Amino acid sequence: VRAPYAACQRSIVSEVQDRYLVTEDTVVELGAGLGQLREWLPEKPTGRWLHTDPDASALREHQARFPEAAVKRCAGERISLPDGSAARIVALCVFDLLPDLHSALREVRRVLAPGGLVVHLLDMAPALEAIFLELAAEGLLALPNLFSDPSRQRFPEDLLVTELAPFQRLLERLAAMNHPLPHVFGHYFRAFAEKPFDAAGAVRVYDAFSRTAEMRELLKPMLASAYAAGYRLGIPPPQGTLVSSGRHFSERLAENAESAGFTIVENTVRAAFAHAPREPEASLYLGLALGHERRLDTVPEKLLCEAARIPGEGETLLEAAMHVFVARRTE
Ligand SMILES: C[S@@+](CC[C@H](N)C(=O)[O-])C[C@H]1O[C@@H](n2cnc3c(N)ncnc32)[C@H](O)[C@@H]1O
Secondary structure (H helix, E strand, C coil): CCHHHHHHHHHHHHHHHHHHCCCCCEEEEECCCCCHHHHHCCCCCCCEEEEEECCHHHHHHHHHHCCCCEEEECECCECCCCCCCEEEEEEECCHHHCCCHHHHHHHHHHHEEEEEEEEEEECCCCCCHHHHHHHHHCCEEEEECCCCCHHHCCCCCCEEEEEHHHHHHHHHHHHHCCCHHHHHHHHHHHHHHCCCCCHHHHHHHHHHHHCCHHHHHHHHHHHHHHHHHHHHHCCCCCCCEEECHHHHHHHHHHHHHHHCCEEEEEEEEEEEEEEEECCCCCCCEEEEECCEEEEECCCCCCCCCCCCCCCCCCEEEEEEEEEEEEEEECC
16 A cells, blocks of 8 residues: 555655654664664664564564664563663554553653653554544444545544444344345444444454445445435434544544653644656556545545645656654653
8 A cells, every 4th residue: 555655655754854853862663563664764864773563573574674774572562671761762553553552652751861752653544443442432333434535634534423322223123124234234333332342353344344445335325225214214313423533543642642741742644745657547646644545537626735736747646644743751
């Protein structure tokens, strides 16, 4: 997914590097994985970089790709470095996965020197467990936003959140009518009502039916006809609210960072664009906003970068947007 957007991602990472990562001291990367951040960084970033990950096989691959890079096996919740030994702690698509973000940020604070920065980047969709847990606890259900373009907003509005109980009443009636929605997706709706709620299981099902165009195409008319049947039967389905899982993550991260002893320096979505020669049959426009991809034959009305130039003859316009979070360790 990331490959076509490398020029855009590099440009955002380079802005972040120049603004926040210039140091002669230690820079620790958490959850380095196979080395995507290393690949986007300038060839010789400033500072003494140490790439960490709890997964030994990912670190082996990281080392094979970047033999000169220093690596260490450890998790974000237990960084095997002394107190105050790092000037910067950096991660790409990691904090959204951590079940106890507050404890991890306390550990990050321990390892950072006073005044040091933690920098988290998120270019793909955030992990959904945390937001699903909150929704289920409030009697709500998340559906994918199939009815408008999620990327119209800087924080893509990817979820359609609706009340669970009225939806379940409708599903019971639809099941009696042999409507396909309860048969195909009933287990997902039921999962939100189960106690304890299996968030990881619900996310797996959500991913299976929302992340491929085919499944989205199957779900859309089924939902539309279920809503129409609800109105006909006199059990109008609840209206949904569009919610951004990216914005939810940014707020959760800011709250946890503040309570763990940080001051927020930046919490924004940054975007960059590039032009590439257009391959035969390729789209005129490719956009990737926190994991939401658009491949279009026209330039969308709402671009991720206001300054993006319309593609010329034989060109594709590429855009990518990334969540950038930076916080400073308070004294
Ligand atoms: C979504 S991948 C991101 C990898 C890489 N940063 C990237 O963006 O391509 C998440 C990474 O976090 C690592 N990870 C999982 N649990 C972690 C933890 N508790 N602390 C630090 N890293 C963790 C995984 O092994 C994996 O490499």
